[in-house]
């Protein structure tokens with residue numbers, strides 16, 4: 001039998017996992033995994049968390065070099081794909097090399113959103129996506145005393161927390177009236193605003209930055225906000241969200257809609273090309289909405305699903321992607337966890353808690369349970385995931401009858417399910 005070649009573009013969380021899972025699924029063909037960053041594939045979440053303190057780059061690696069050799073995964077670093085030639089099933093790299101594929105997996109991730117304001121090229125105006133960014137930030141933080149985060153989303157808040165811990169004065173500028181507004185409920189935003197404020201972080205909500213100004217050495221010195229306020233800063237971190245890195249897919253004529261559009265089996269409109277992780281948009285089975293999810297869980301589970309679909313026997317039914325979404329963030333000494341996609345919620349319920357450090361907020365849409373946000377409550381988080389992965393829908397009434405006790409409800413559902 002002729003062995004197939006799978007080429008994976010992007011060696012981040014999703015790309016690496018696809019290569020590893022293909023071998024676990026018994027795929028015997030050639031696997032070529034390449035990405036535009038230097039070195040071995042690594043995980044990003046610690047970059048805004050523990051990496052600040054330990055700077056242990058080795059601990060970030062998914063696996064060491066030996067793993068790639070043993071599993072016959074050809075890993076090319078510093079290799080950026082410039083275009084896809086679908087007619088001859090080849091990927092062309094920026095240096096002109098070409099690689100032929102039978103199946104192509106695009107795991108391109110995202111790039112940071114650029115701010116269209118003057119001054120973003122000044123020294124000490126940084127961002128955070130890669131290990132290199134994290135090293136620059138750590139270094140800059142050592143010599144800084146006043147940091148400003150542009151953006152109060154997960155990463156902005158995590159970095160604020162870490163910099164505060166290093167003794168810097170920290171301010172956050174956020175366009176929305178509350179932090180993490182696109183991702184969490186009002187009670188969770190309020191909880192975190194309180195926690196961060198208590199640790200000394202200053203908030204400027206419903207504000208944007210109109211310009212950054214520098215000193216004679218070209219280093220950032222101050223920011224001007226939309227209300228005219230001037231904030232002094234010797235370190236600015238732009239955490240203004242990300243956009244999917246989809247240029248090569250678009251140029252190749254693949255369908256794109258807030259990400260590379262894939263079907264339930266994570267296939268693009270070209271049957272030999274898949275897209276997964278942060279760069280892919282798909283119809284979320286439970287809510288029937290087109291979504292693009294930026295999380296480790298999504299990258300890992302989509303990679304496993306694609307590996308199954310590529311390695312599966314000819315004629316076998318392809319597997320649909322239908323995993324429960326979940327996410328975490330570490331901030332201000334707490335763990336925030338989200339189960340399900342709570343974006344469309346039209347009703348929230350804050351559960352009674354036995355401790356002020358714990359919080360559970362349940363999300364409902366049309367009286368059906370769609371997710372839970374928890375702070376320092378891993379047990380509620382895991383139970384919510386269990387309920388969401390069950391066959392039956394669970395209603396607000398079901399929660400009411402169980403006294404909003406997630407474990408009791410889960411037990412009852414397992415008994416009756």
Ligand SMILES: Cc1cc2nc3c(=O)[nH]c(=O)nc-3n(C[C@H](O)[C@H](O)[C@H](O)COP(=O)(O)OP(=O)(O)OC[C@H]3O[C@@H](n4cnc5c(N)ncnc54)[C@H](O)[C@@H]3O)c2cc1C
Nearest residue numbers: 010012013014035036045080081108109277278294295296
């Ligand atoms: C600082 C930080 C903290 C985070 N914290 C959390 C967290 O706490 N919890 C959580 O669930 N998620 C977190 N995330 C998000 C999580 O890391 C991503 O969802 C995950 O990495 C997505 O995996 P991916 O493979 O789709 O993309 P990535 O891991 O971004 O990998 C994509 C790779 O493809 C490369 N690439 C792009 N285009 C090309 C090309 N043309 N040719 C070659 N290579 C290319 C990119 O440079 C990149 O290396 C965090 C992200 C960051 C940046």
